[in-house]
Amino acid sequence: LAAALICCAVAAPMPQIVKQGRKFTLLVDGKPFILLGGQVNNSTGWPSRMQEIWPVYKALHANTAEIPVYWEIVEPKPNEFHFEAVDQIIRDARAQNLRLVLLWFATWKNGVMDYAPGWVKADTAKYPRMIDSGGKPVRVLSPHSEATMHADRNAFAAFMRHLKEVDGDAHTVIMVQVENEPGSLFTDRDHAPASNKLFEGPVPAALTTALKKNAGTWTQVFGPEADEAFAAWHVAKYVNEVAAGGRKEYGLPLYVNVWLRERKNFMRPGEAYPSGGATSNVLDIWKVATPSIDVIAPDIYVMDYAGYRAVCESYGRPDNALLIPETGGFGAFARYMFYALADYDALGFAPFGIDRIGAGTVPDGVPGVSAGTSIADLVRPMMDNYRLLGPALDQIAAWQGTGKLHSAVEEDQITERLLTFTDYEVLAQFGRPEVSYGGTFASGTARKTGRAMVSEIAPDEFVILGFDTTIRFEPRRGSKLKSAQFLWVEEGKFENGEWKAARRLNGDETFFRLTLPSQGAILRAKLMSY
Ligand code: N0T
Numbered sequence: 001l002a003a004a005l006i007c008c009a010v011a012a013p014m015p016q017i018v019k020q021g022r023k024f025t026l027l028v029d030g031k032p033f034i035l036l037g038g039q040v041n042n043s044t045g046w047p048s049r050m051q052e053i054w055p056v057y058k059a060l061h062a063n064t065a066e067i068p069v070y071w072e073i074v075e076p077k078p079n080e081f082h083f084e085a086v087d088q089i090i091r092d093a094r095a096q097n098l099r100l101v102l103l104w105f106a107t108w109k110n111g112v113m114d115y116a117p118g119w120v121k122a123d124t125a126k127y128p129r130m131i132d133s134g135g136k137p138v139r140v141l142s143p144h145s146e147a148t149m150h151a152d153r154n155a156f157a158a159f160m161r162h163l164k165e166v167d168g169d170a171h172t173v174i175m176v177q178v179e180n181e182p183g184s185l186f187t188d189r190d191h192a193p194a195s196n197k198l199f200e201g202p203v204p205a206a207l208t209t210a211l212k213k214n215a216g217t218w219t220q221v222f223g224p225e226a227d228e229a230f231a232a233w234h235v236a237k238y239v240n241e242v243a244a245g246g247r248k249e250y251g252l253p254l255y256v257n258v259w260l261r262e263r264k265n266f267m268r269p270g271e272a273y274p275s276g277g278a279t280s281n282v283l284d285i286w287k288v289a290t291p292s293i294d295v296i297a298p299d300i301y302v303m304d305y306a307g308y309r310a311v312c313e314s315y316g317r318p319d320n321a322l323l324i325p326e327t328g329g330f331g332a333f334a335r336y337m338f339y340a341l342a343d344y345d346a347l348g349f350a351p352f353g354i355d356r357i358g359a360g361t362v363p364d365g366v367p368g369v370s371a372g373t374s375i376a377d378l379v380r381p382m383m384d385n386y387r388l389l390g391p392a393l394d395q396i397a398a399w400q401g402t403g404k405l406h407s408a409v410e411e412d413q414i415t416e417r418l419l420t421f422t423d424y425e426v427l428a429q430f431g432r433p434e435v436s437y438g439g440t441f442a443s444g445t446a447r448k449t450g451r452a453m454v455s456e457i458a459p460d461e462f463v464i465l466g467f468d469t470t471i472r473f474e475p476r477r478g479s480k481l482k483s484a485q486f487l488w489v490e491e492g493k494f495e496n497g498e499w500k501a502a503r504r505l506n507g508d509e510t511f512f513r514l515t516l517p518s519q520g521a522i523l524r525a526k527l528m529s530y
Pocket residue numbers: 042110180181259260299301302326352367
């Protein structure tokens with residue numbers, strides 16, 4: 001019997017990203033999964049170092065760890081592979097009940113080549129550097145080298161084949177990032193003679209046709225963006241080849257992350273951001289060039305909320321799911337998480353630099369934060385988010401894409417938000433009401449901690465999750481309802497997909513408004529009209 005069980009045990013379905021209607025969903029073990037994670041610092045992908053970091057994930061209630069895998073370490077000599085560290089990390093993650101996203105640091109890491117193995121770095125004839133417009137080689141591998149692409153693809157394929165062997169049944173690893181922020185710093189494109197020749201030639205018909213542009217040279221078709229468009233096409237084709245090689249071995253979802261161009265000085269490619277990466281201005285080119293990549297994912301360090309939302313808007317589009325594999329972990333980003341999950345149906349959200357949580361004070365030079373501030377204080381709102389939202393992720397995943405899940409988030413000068421649902425409107429005001437009789441006007445919190453999401457789960461029933469927010473209901477303007485009254489309100493939580501009410505709220509707790517306190521709460525309210 002045991003033998004029969006073993007022989008017939010069915011492996012869980014592969015992780016995959018599916019699209020139903022306009023909504024993308026990441027499926028893990030066949031079920032919708034919102035990746036709530038964190039990325040470790042760059043030099044932390046070592047089992048010994050991870051021993052100190054696993055407890056941080058536990059404390060956070062994260063469900064996924066994003067950890068790099070280094071080409072220079074897994075292939076120290078051509079075709080000699082070492083996956084011991086990767087294997088140990090997978091075993092440890094499994095023991096922690098965490099999923100993994102592994103990050104393939106190879107030809108590109110932040111627009112340079114630092115993770116290429118020594119034998120690639122040393123052989124500049126076989127693995128050429130890019131040449132800048134002044135004729136000088138730079139610290140970036142050329143995307144025009146077949147030899148370099150083959151070397152990377154060969155290693156990535158070996159890595160994916162190995163993953164299938166060690167994890168093909170358990171699916172602890174749910175997704176793989178191909179490269180890290182590809183593109184080139186120091187030059188807008190390769191100016192080597194052979195590349196210049198290519199640049200003077202026609203734009204491939206596959207690209208002009210897909211973009212519905214007339215045929216012509218790069219300059220004719222793309223004008224002032226020609227060098228960058230050319231770089232994007234060639235970097236994207238290269239990354240797609242690497243991805244395709246790995247995917248053939250093991251079909252996990254693959255994504256590419258982006259060092260954004262938004263809000264960086266004069267936004268010159270190769271100076272303010274790597275040229276040829278999948279920045280918003282060349283995203284269309286990347287989508288044409290990368291059929292083997294599931295998602296192009298922005299690393300969002302944009303500090304202001306309008307800019308943050310604009311990035312979500314430009315990457316979450318009909319042909320691309322929104323996935324945020326890197327973002328900030330400080331105060332404002334705890335608010336932005338609500339936008340990402342509730343308004344843009346993000347598949348996942350992962351602050352960068354998990355190692356630092358709980359450790360020390362902020363060093364000099366971190367934008368928007370004064371040096372010396374305690375990191376624990378700064379990340380507390382994010383940790384609160386994880387604690388509150390973590391157990392409700394299955395529900396949030398089910399509410400995404402319904403059009404009935406909205407965020408209400410406090411910002412400078414924005415002390416209230418009005419959300420519209422089928423029959424009711426919700427007024428969310430941040431902070432505690434100042435006057436409790438004769439009107440309620442919450443006028444904001446000291447540290448901008450107001451953040452909530454509201455989901456209409458039936459026409460007269462709502463779930464409200466969040467912090468430091470005051471909630472009131474009225475019939476939607478124009479609806480035929482005359483009044484709004486609570487039939488009942490509960491405070492509780494979700495457990496294994498079930499709502500567990502802890503108490504009924506009434507009296508002062510519902511009289512003028514509902515309140516989400518500073519430590520957060522999940523409320524469920526049934527309304528009626530009379
Ligand atoms: C990221 C990270 C890591 C405020 C930087 C961000 C990670 C890489 N690059 O810590 O190196 O591996 O993907 C680049 C965006 C910088 C803009 C910061 C503005």
